[in-house]
Amino acid sequence: MGSKKHWTRRNLLGAGGTVSAALMLNPLLATAVGEAARKRQIKWANWGGNHRSQPSHIAAPQSEEEVVDFMRTLGGPVRPVGSGHSWSGLVPTDHSMLTLDRLKGVVSHDEETLQAEVWAGTKLFAYGPMMEDLGQAIVNMSDVNYQTMAGAISTSTHGTGAALGSMSSYVIGLQLVTPRGEVLELHADNEKELFNAARTGLGSLGVITRLRFQNREKHRLHQQEWLADIDEVLEDIEPLIRDNQQFELFPIPHSRRTIVVVTNEAEAGAADNIEDDPGALNDLRKVFDVTRKLPAGEDFIYNNVLDYAFGDTKHRIGPSYKVLAHPRTVRFMEMEYTVPADQGVACLREVLATIKAHAPEVSFPLEYRYIKGDDTMIGMFSERDGCAISVHQFADEPRWRDYFALVEPVFHKYQGRPHWGKWHSLRDKDLAVLYPRWEEFKQIRRELDPEGRMLNPYLREIFGEP
Ligand SMILES: Cc1cc2nc3c(=O)[nH]c(=O)nc-3n(C[C@H](O)[C@H](O)[C@H](O)COP(=O)(O)OP(=O)(O)OC[C@H]3O[C@@H](n4cnc5c(N)ncnc54)[C@H](O)[C@@H]3O)c2cc1C
Numbered sequence: 001m002g003s004k005k006h007w008t009r010r011n012l013l014g015a016g017g018t019v020s021a022a023l024m025l026n027p028l029l030a031t032a033v034g035e036a037a038r039k040r041q042i043k044w045a046n047w048g049g050n051h052r053s054q055p056s057h058i059a060a061p062q063s064e065e066e067v068v069d070f071m072r073t074l075g076g077p078v079r080p081v082g083s084g085h086s087w088s089g090l091v092p093t094d095h096s097m098l099t100l101d102r103l104k105g106v107v108s109h110d111e112e113t114l115q116a117e118v119w120a121g122t123k124l125f126a127y128g129p130m131m132e133d134l135g136q137a138i139v140n141m142s143d144v145n146y147q148t149m150a151g152a153i154s155t156s157t158h159g160t161g162a163a164l165g166s167m168s169s170y171v172i173g174l175q176l177v178t179p180r181g182e183v184l185e186l187h188a189d190n191e192k193e194l195f196n197a198a199r200t201g202l203g204s205l206g207v208i209t210r211l212r213f214q215n216r217e218k219h220r221l222h223q224q225e226w227l228a229d230i231d232e233v234l235e236d237i238e239p240l241i242r243d244n245q246q247f248e249l250f251p252i253p254h255s256r257r258t259i260v261v262v263t264n265e266a267e268a269g270a271a272d273n274i275e276d277d278p279g280a281l282n283d284l285r286k287v288f289d290v291t292r293k294l295p296a297g298e299d300f301i302y303n304n305v306l307d308y309a310f311g312d313t314k315h316r317i318g319p320s321y322k323v324l325a326h327p328r329t330v331r332f333m334e335m336e337y338t339v340p341a342d343q344g345v346a347c348l349r350e351v352l353a354t355i356k357a358h359a360p361e362v363s364f365p366l367e368y369r370y371i372k373g374d375d376t377m378i379g380m381f382s383e384r385d386g387c388a389i390s391v392h393q394f395a396d397e398p399r400w401r402d403y404f405a406l407v408e409p410v411f412h413k414y415q416g417r418p419h420w421g422k423w424h425s426l427r428d429k430d431l432a433v434l435y436p437r438w439e440e441f442k443q444i445r446r447e448l449d450p451e452g453r454m455l456n457p458y459l460r461e462i463f464g465e466p
Helices: 034-039 064-073 124-133 149-154 192-198 230-235 238-243 280-291 298-310 320-324 341-358 400-413 428-434 438-448 457-463
Strands: 057-059 078-081 096-099 106-110 115-119 171-177 183-187 207-214 220-229 246-251 257-265 314-319 332-340 367-371 386-394
Touching: 064 171, 064 207, 078 149, 078 207, 115 124, 124 149, 124 320, 149 207, 171 192, 183 192, 192 438, 220 230, 220 298, 220 320, 230 246, 230 257, 230 341, 246 341, 257 298, 280 298, 314 320, 332 341, 332 400, 341 367, 341 386, 341 400, 386 400, 428 438, 428 457
Parallel strands: 057 096, 078 096
Antiparallel strands: 106 115, 115 207, 171 183, 171 207, 220 257, 220 314, 246 257, 246 367, 332 386, 367 386
């Protein structure tokens, strides 16, 4: 290796979220309707490329009234779509797709309470600067910012921080257009249970048109990351969790190393410094491919190469929304399960041991995060503080399903709840065991949508609907 590589979170999880034009929902196509669109063969695919479908048409309403009209006048199944950044089968449909690409921006805001209402199609990458202009910032967010606000909260998208909740937990009100075309304004004092269901509703209850967030004052963060011995970190993990606003790990399979990432408020006057290194994941892959072929002592060599190439402490300083978001250029597949927070270390150790014993080809780092429990009905953190553990594989590695199937039983052993937007194999009966309010959610869903208009074949399996 010539020069030292700089590890950052974007390095680790593959920098650069280049969503190829072919895989992105084209907003121009989004206006096409009915037969004309079918003739033009609208094709939709998710970011991971593991789901493709050919919707009969895609609607892109420009107002809440148009959403209502659409739901009232157009019969048949409909799936709302955000940025297509889910690996699970929530979105694909041969029927109607509805995008809120044209419903974006700030609806209203309150300087005193630091609350803001936005149109649900607003992208997370736009939300940050918009809020900064208002003196506000989202409390916590995912490590990418390509998603729409509605898409993100519909799957309980989260970042990390034991005292911080998922993005759904910061939603304090929302506007839902039901499958019958009624408009419901939901918040904790109005239809509380429906509100808690809709804050993580998998797009199965209707179309969210507006979201009100409880933000905090705009702030700057300082993120630091370094390479450490995984056993030493796990032995004494409590201070890292307790003493940092945000803490996470990227354990590197088949090595004794993990990347440690901590994020705290930046010191006043610290200069902005946000660098990305999109190629690091591929570099890691190449190093691993060479060292694993060595006849003996490959662990020792691999650890040393990692220390040499990626060992420096890195700093990332700037506005919170810039520090927390990382580009992704390397396409990958992901499975994530959330286990009870106090079981995280044991579960991670078992996952790493399973990979070491049975998945010799895997070099992609894991991700390990803490999230505070909330009162959503079926969010992964519903009434439970969670530790989210993700495994990934390069999208060009055809056996990613075998890898995920190998690791998944470990998560089941720890009562893991699958991330709604990521790949998993669980269905209705398994989910009923993991979510105390599962049947209640299903009942609410059936009442709102007795004809099952909001369901695709995947969601029918998820909810056990014929
Ligand atoms: C590279 C990458 C990095 C990621 N990083 C993280 C991470 O750090 N943390 C994390 O928790 N997750 C992460 N995810 C997962 C991602 O945040 C979720 O899958 C999220 O739901 C995707 O949002 P989207 O806008 O792309 O929605 P889509 O994937 O298009 O849709 C997701 C769900 O939202 C519903 N939906 C969309 N719009 C509406 C609407 N207006 N009304 C009702 N329902 C609607 C859809 O029907 C669907 O059920 C990542 C995904 C990728 C590809």
